[in-house]
Amino acid sequence: MKTKLSVLSAAMLAATLTMMPAVSQAAIPQSVEGQSIPSLAPMLERTTPAVVSVAVSGTHVSKQRVPDVFRYFFGPNAPQEQVQERPFRGLGSGVIIDADKGYIVTNNHVIDGADDIQVGLHDGREVKAKLIGTDSESDIALLQIEAKNLVAIKTSDSDELRVGDFAVAIGNPFGLGQTVTSGIVSALGRSGLGIEMLENFIQTDAAINSGNSGGALVNLKGELIGINTAIVAPNGGNVGIGFAIPANMVKNLIAQIAEHGEVRRGVLGIAGRDLDSQLAQGFGLDTQHGGFVNEVSAGSAAEKAGIKAGDIIVSVDGRAIKSFQELRAKVATMGAGAKVELGLIRDGDKKTVNVTLGEANQTTEKAAGAVHPMLQGASLENASKGVEITDVAQGSPAAMSGLQKGDLIVGINRTAVKDLKSLKELLKDQEGAVALKIVRGKSMLYLVLR
Template identity: 60%
Template sequence: MNKRLSLLATAVAAGLLLAQPAPAEARIPFFSNTQEIPTLAPMLEQTTPAVVHISVAGSREVRQRLPDAFRQFFGQRGQPEYREERPFKGLGSGVIIDADKGYIVTNNHVIQDATDIEVRLKDGRTFKATKLGADPETDIALLRIEAKKLTQIQLADSDKTRVGDFAVAIGNPFGLEQTVTSGIISALGRGGLGIEGFEDFIQTDAAINSGNSGGALVNLHGELIGINTAILGPNGGNIGIGFAIPANMMKNLVDQIIEHGEVRRGSLGIRGQDVTSDLTEAMHLNVSRGAFVNEVIADSAAAEGGLESGDVIISMNGNKISSFQELRAKVGTLGAGREAKFGILRDGKERTLTIKLKELSTTQVAASQMHPMLDGAELSNAEGGGVKIESVANNSAAAQIGLMPDDIIIGINRQRVTNLAELRKMLENREGVAALNIRRGNASLYVLIR
């Protein structure tokens, strides 16, 4: 049985002004004492009105191969294609996070390329929605509707979520509105899946299916802990492995969209890797998990904040860091200009550094924007021409095809590449296999992508 990662179509909303968990006395009980039979009904009666159904329509550009009968006009080289705009419709879910302002959070892939977005509430009312902004790299989008008497969801502190906590998924799988499933939190800090550019997923076994994207993952108090985004399963079906974007990450991104109209990515300015058993033995470390700092980039936030090569970052803002990819996701989504406290291990002693993040350079982009097989790499324009591989996440698609930090992409299919814009254009217009010409130190090699 083949397994594959599939994005879901769902939408979520979480109360922006309610970043802190509700007071204990205000929380909704997860069971009723009427007949002393445990039930989630009281909590769901208060929570489900905050989860909405989203339907979209628009058009997308698709590529089609020319029929064999027409290929004689193009000779024997390649497989000619043509492009055309095709209409599409889609369904998903969303969550109301601010009732007064009509803010609704969903996944970017739910509303991407849509020109018509309609939101239907639990009470049957429908409204046209306006897209305020989105971040494809984390798959978050913010919508707004003009409506009164809305219900917003309470926002939990997702950093306090633990493996084993009960979780409830609410959404519209396969268009079946207001569907509720339950399970537990199976894992935290999941990354390296190649779904998004920045991954720090909550994993759950609550049944999630196509149409749940953008929907709510809540705790037993009805507080939002995550936005349902993707599943691992054969043919897109549920096998009990679902992924949600943590509520805290979502709020950081939405706050930036509200304030700036876009996400201003935070940058620490280091190159590094996961702490492994080999690294632990070689460096005589007394930790088994964390983000090892290989290099601190000059004039970066890390350099100004006192980080040094050889440090191991073990926590950020009081929350444990298990991998370099988890650190990258938390830093990238926190936002430029924000301060963060990093717990580090240096020379066997723990220290705390407060560092103000800088903004990720606009010339440095996630390679997943270029091609799925480059996911996990960050690119920038190289001095003297070409595209530099700034970093490569462990176990990512880019790592698996053999890309390494400091590689320089100097050509594709024997055509020279001088900057990011040229690389993007060539990959967009490619047909079949693309051969990346890589300069690695004094050596030259080719890496194939399909």
């Protein structure tokens, strides 16, 4: 069973520290009775202050249709749905990536649906965190805290990783407290696991368990190489197969969230599949790695760059790719307008094309709290004449603002709202009270967000 690193409660135990015995350049010798032994302690002393615990709380809201027999007895005024609220708490991990701005990266599934997010720092301080934005398709979220004397982690070039490189995982498994484990990079470019929409995972055998979500996977220099995200856990625990989102993907996503409050996903405009042995044989190729292009969309970035159906894309910015899924994940985490160099094979000849990525049309927004604090708890979706409220969690800020399921947002103050993109642009620059122009049924009304 493949599972995200969900948080489980555990008995109070002392945090354990598993050290790697292998000698390396980063394993600085320590003198013990006149003999030198390797140790990762000096590197960890510099790195672990950048890894934090993330405690969340909120309310899960579930709705069940009231059976017809009960509606029969209670008449036409009987409720159609029964709403149940269930408080929840959870623990995960996070990584400080910018000490001056207080930015912390974690997994989206760690904070999803949370009303309150508290960050526990290495020195014992607890600080309330603000959600800047999320990307559910890649499972990344950006938080911000206000605190002094923070320590940020340095990020490595994850494209330089090789299978067999040493890896160290730092996180908060089972709520025990900060724990360090070690291993190697077991595989690169893992996809097709069904864990996320966009998959290009680093696989590692460093022990990772529930609660490590959002924690750091680092190299022996203490540089971030990935964000721990998921495990294969037939029995709910570590079996030596864990997955992390590569640091380069994280950097691209976080840069967009920090600037825009969202990911403005790049689009190439192709459909395709992995290059397998049968396709490779049919095209007379000596490689089985790459993405086979089945179709190129008219007017797309790919068509403008001269990519054609039947091309086999084998590299992105000079870095070889293994599969179409890896190509999709890399392109989708680059921002719209990014310039990308693609290496491809056409009719047995190698070519290079330069592409300027288009922008994906966003149609839904589940983390509406990142759009405006008083929209938290609402789900938004593009409609023909505005933005529709497709759901509102009971007791949420959105519900307290007066929003209801089925409402259509058509304006902000005196400006029309056409879609999610325009809604976000309008709310981004607004200060103080904001008036939402709402169509509800056949009526028009204004709701004020403060």
